[in-house]
Amino acid sequence: MVDNAPGTQTGTAQIGVTGLAVMGRNLARNFARNGYTVAVHNRSWAKTASLVEDHGDEGTFVPSESVEDFVASLERPRKIVVMVKAGAATDAVIDELVPLLEEGDIVVDAGNAHFPDTVRRENALRAQGLHFVGSGVSGGEEGALLGPSIMPGGTRESYESLGPILEKISAKVDGVPCCTYVGPDGAGHFVKMVHNGIEYADMQLIAEAYDLLKQGLGASAAEIGQIFADWNTGDLESFLIEITADVLQHVDAETGSAFVDIVLDQAEQKGTGRWTVQNGLDLGVPITGIAEATFARALSGGVPQREAAVGTLPAATTPWEITDRDAFVEDVRLALYASKVVAYSQGFDQIAAASAQFGWDIDRGAMARIWRGGCIIRARFLNRITEAYERDANLPLLLADPYFTGAVGNGVEAWRRIVSGAALHGVPTPAFSSSLAYYDGVRAERLPAALIQAQRDFFGAHTYRRTDREGTFHTLWSGDRTEQPA
Numbered sequence: 001m002v003d004n005a006p007g008t009q010t011g012t013a014q015i016g017v018t019g020l021a022v023m024g025r026n027l028a029r030n031f032a033r034n035g036y037t038v039a040v041h042n043r044s045w046a047k048t049a050s051l052v053e054d055h056g057d058e059g060t061f062v063p064s065e066s067v068e069d070f071v072a073s074l075e076r077p078r079k080i081v082v083m084v085k086a087g088a089a090t091d092a093v094i095d096e097l098v099p100l101l102e103e104g105d106i107v108v109d110a111g112n113a114h115f116p117d118t119v120r121r122e123n124a125l126r127a128q129g130l131h132f133v134g135s136g137v138s139g140g141e142e143g144a145l146l147g148p149s150i151m152p153g154g155t156r157e158s159y160e161s162l163g164p165i166l167e168k169i170s171a172k173v174d175g176v177p178c179c180t181y182v183g184p185d186g187a188g189h190f191v192k193m194v195h196n197g198i199e200y201a202d203m204q205l206i207a208e209a210y211d212l213l214k215q216g217l218g219a220s221a222a223e224i225g226q227i228f229a230d231w232n233t234g235d236l237e238s239f240l241i242e243i244t245a246d247v248l249q250h251v252d253a254e255t256g257s258a259f260v261d262i263v264l265d266q267a268e269q270k271g272t273g274r275w276t277v278q279n280g281l282d283l284g285v286p287i288t289g290i291a292e293a294t295f296a297r298a299l300s301g302g303v304p305q306r307e308a309a310v311g312t313l314p315a316a317t318t319p320w321e322i323t324d325r326d327a328f329v330e331d332v333r334l335a336l337y338a339s340k341v342v343a344y345s346q347g348f349d350q351i352a353a354a355s356a357q358f359g360w361d362i363d364r365g366a367m368a369r370i371w372r373g374g375c376i377i378r379a380r381f382l383n384r385i386t387e388a389y390e391r392d393a394n395l396p397l398l399l400a401d402p403y404f405t406g407a408v409g410n411g412v413e414a415w416r417r418i419v420s421g422a423a424l425h426g427v428p429t430p431a432f433s434s435s436l437a438y439y440d441g442v443r444a445e446r447l448p449a450a451l452i453q454a455q456r457d458f459f460g461a462h463t464y465r466r467t468d469r470e471g472t473f474h475t476l477w478s479g480d481r482t483e484q485p486a
């Protein structure tokens with residue numbers, strides 16, 4: 001049902017959506033299907049018109065051609081979801097909206113904004129008496145329509161009126177909404193950024209598992225697709241494993257080849273993975289799985305370097321002769337699971353570090369809970385992560401939770417066989433390998449970092465601490481080599 005023609009002003013809409021490309025269009029439909037009267041607007045009229053024409057019967061839409069009419073069509077306090085391209089487009093839309101709004105109105109940026117932008121925008125709107133909610137939304141086109149995972153930040157006060165609406169349209173797992181208040185200003189977009197970083201790691205690990213099965217067993221895409229389908233019935237059950245099985249079994253209509261074999265092997269990105277890695281460096285949190293996944297995309301797209309290397313750099317490997325196919329498949333599965341736990345453990349460390357740095361007080365168990373459904377990284381094992389943080393909300397390392405210690409410990413020998421086999425036989429596994437190196441690093445009783453500290457003190461008088469007493473020291477390396485308190 002369409003409540004008004006463009007240009008009329010009823011002020012009856014309970015929520016508004018501006019930006020009606022794939023995500024905004026489906027979010028608007030989701031609100032309408034859940035019984036809300038939805039004001040809809042897009043910079044160019046065609047998208048608004050086609051939404052109303054194609055889906056006007058799904059609920060009550062109030063379409064507007066101008067921003068002024070759009071704002072006027074909303075009941076107060078207004079709740080406006082902005083779903084446009086991240087960056088300058090979002091600022092442009094906010095700048096247009098703000099002069100038309102009144103104290104207490106809520107602007108929700110549901111795009112993939114970079115969290116420092118969200119902090120800036122929240123400050124600016126708060127100074128004008130408005131609420132600004134930077135909210136992560138994950139689930140793609142289908143999730144937006146059927147129930148995404150929603151990660152709203154901003155003020156708690158804004159969540160009191162906005163939260164119930166967002167919870168209603170979100171995915172549900174065991175009746176629990178995949179939406180909760182994340183924390184002040186940029187917290188929601190930060191959590192969405194880390195979600196995407198983990199998404200990169202998960203996808204890279206799956207791609208490496210596929211490559212291992214392809215190169216190790218010489219298996220076809222369809223055969224590997226069947227292995228992934230089998231894995232999806234166990235601990236690895238997840239949206240990404242499920243779609244991987246589907247993609248690998250898909251045949252290109254034009255050539256009759258496996259679809260994956262005709263796709264150019266250069267992975268692109270819009271940038272959320274890169275932001276996650278940049279932030280990991282800023283916070284000093286080793287998110288090696290996410291970083292390797294991001295760099296692996298960069299390597300795949302490094303055409304001049306790849307052209308210079310292919311056929312030039314010696315492989316110097318012997319063929320990987322696998323005698324027990326089933327045992328190899330099981331080793332890859334265990335290595336994938338263990339590497340995946342490392343990537344999530346590192347991502348949750350990053351959330352904890354940012355939460356402490358920015359005073360966000362993010363509940364990591366709640367984040368795992370709202371990622372169980374609706375989003376791209378939804379997976380059975382997120383239940384286990386939720387349980388781990390319920391056991392200990394301040395868990396310093398997810399890997400050290402007894403469940404994960406056991407699960408990863410169970411696969412560690414398989415993991416070593418796979419990573420060493422891949423190195424011996426020249427199969428690139430950056431995320432599997434770096435995750436195992438992280439595991440061995442974080443569990444080591446003593447690290448060679450001691451030598452780095454000694455070197456730093458030698459060449460730059462950077463000082464060091466001792467294992468046997470408190471204090472900071474410097475050795476007179478170019479003098480008599482006595483030690484002095486620093």
Ligand SMILES: NC(=O)C1=CN([C@@H]2O[C@H](COP(=O)(O)OP(=O)(O)OC[C@H]3O[C@@H](n4cnc5c(N)ncnc54)[C@H](OP(=O)(O)O)[C@@H]3O)[C@@H](O)[C@H]2O)C=CC1
Binds near residue numbers: 023043086
């Ligand atoms: N696609 C996905 O799977 C997901 C996307 N997101 C995020 O959601 C947001 C929307 O994504 P998506 O639906 O894919 O659409 P796009 O990111 O392709 O953005 C297109 C929309 O932005 C509008 N727009 C662009 N520039 C401006 C501007 N200067 N002023 C006003 N409007 C502008 C367009 O209007 P017009 O029609 O007039 O050009 C259109 O409505 C993005 O921030 C994206 O990162 C989040 C999760 C998943």
Ligand SMILES: O=C(CO)[C@H](O)[C@H](O)COP(=O)(O)O
Binds near residue numbers: 112138139140273376
């Ligand atoms: O936000 C998302 C899902 O939650 C998008 O799917 C994500 O932006 C895709 O990222 P990229 O294009 O960098 O692979």
